[in-house]
Amino acid sequence: MAAGSARYVRYILFAFFVLAVFYFVSSSDNIEPFKGQFKPNGAHHETPSKPAPASTHDSAATPEKPKQAPKVGADLNPADFPMAMTPNDPGWNDLAGIKDGPRVNATFVTLARNSDIWDIAKSIRQVEDRFNRRYNYDWVFLNDKPFDATFKKVTTSLCSGKTHYGEIPREHWSFPEHIDQNKAKKVREDMAQRKIIYGDSISYRHMCRFESGFFFRQPLMMNYEYYWRVEPSIELYCDIHYDPFRFMKENNKKYSFVLSLYEYIETIPTLWDSVKKFMKNHPEHIAEGNSMGFLSDDGGDSYNKCHFWSNFEIGSLEWLRSKAYTDYFEALDQDGGFFYERWGDAPVHSIAAGLMLKKEELHFFNDIAYFHVPFTHCPTGEKTRQQLKCHCNPKENFDWKGYSCTSRFFEVNGLEKPEGWENQQD
């Protein structure tokens, strides 16, 4: 008898269990937050071709909008897709969804360590929010060591375009053979004593030499014609309404900047001597109608230390890969100043752009608002800042202050300074 009733209890419990399983299986489809969360997600760090993010609620109003960014080299005539450069141009307010029109053969590029992950994550997020979510340009990451899984996973999840990860070969991140190690070591010790920033650092010197002479010829970079350099912990303060890559290409610009200033002379005491030697040996590389007036106050005899701040750059990779630029880098590298002094890639790039490009091939992006510690470029002109939905403090704009070279750039090029610049001089 006891055994019989225990069997009934077992039957009933079993029936309940089956019902409970049925219930969970049929209702779990509706529990949205759980969906996808447990999806295996193994391929994140390769370079998946991701579906473009769907456009937001306005997609019904403009059904012709592409869901995926047009491919580089697609047969689209730029003239059929004029860019809205000012608020009066059609399409200015259209900041939702994927932008139609041609794409330039271009990429973002970042040199970083694995430990830079959260600082570069912040930069990427801003670049995506203010610009790239509508364009989906690729992003190349370079490192002297292998990138780890976290770095790849986090950056790939933030980038709207394809991501690529490259390891820098040793020859591009080490002392060239002709460098006298003892002499280089003495310089570092001396600079440490004189408290020159990064003066005692070997890796900082490799970084500057790499950015000066090698980033543009890494195998991954050979796939592109234009680059936009992004460093960790930068800010972009305003919406970018048009494609700066297209602007560069269609206006035949080769190098651009947002901030300029005077270089710390202790880091480059003999750089200009090397440059003068190069100019003498290679007159064929010096452009007619160049920007010597930006670099020198005495027609080239001495350097005034003005340079474009290279932690932001949009530029032509074809130009950096040209014979002119590579001969120039080769000449400087032979002279050893990356190690016997502490030459930065900013003056190295700037002097090259100033001497080997025509004036008109350089561009100042007033409308790209930017911060890298400790300087801010906040567009001049209240109207501009409102139109671009900027969140920078105009008082912090460095452009017209005493230590900036941007005024000089305007004067050398006969450009009219933006309205309101006089009130921002201190």
Ligand SMILES: Nc1nc2c(ncn2[C@@H]2O[C@H](COP(=O)(O)OP(=O)(O)OP(=O)(O)O)[C@@H](O)[C@H]2O)c(=O)[nH]1
């Ligand atoms: N892989 C790698 N990247 C580096 C190394 N040193 C610097 N970088 C990167 O090179 C760029 C410039 O280095 P920073 O340390 O930002 O130098 P900086 O901008 O002159 O100085 P900060 O004011 O410190 O930003 C950044 O994108 C760094 O992430 C390094 O040893 N290895």
Ligand SMILES: *[C@@H]1O[C@H](CO)[C@@H](O)[C@H](O)[C@H]1NC(C)=O
């Ligand atoms: C992009 O530029 C690179 C370098 O010049 C070139 O090899 C490649 O074919 C170009 N890609 C397209 C799609 O035009």
Ligand SMILES: [Mg+2]
């Ligand atoms: Mg930096």
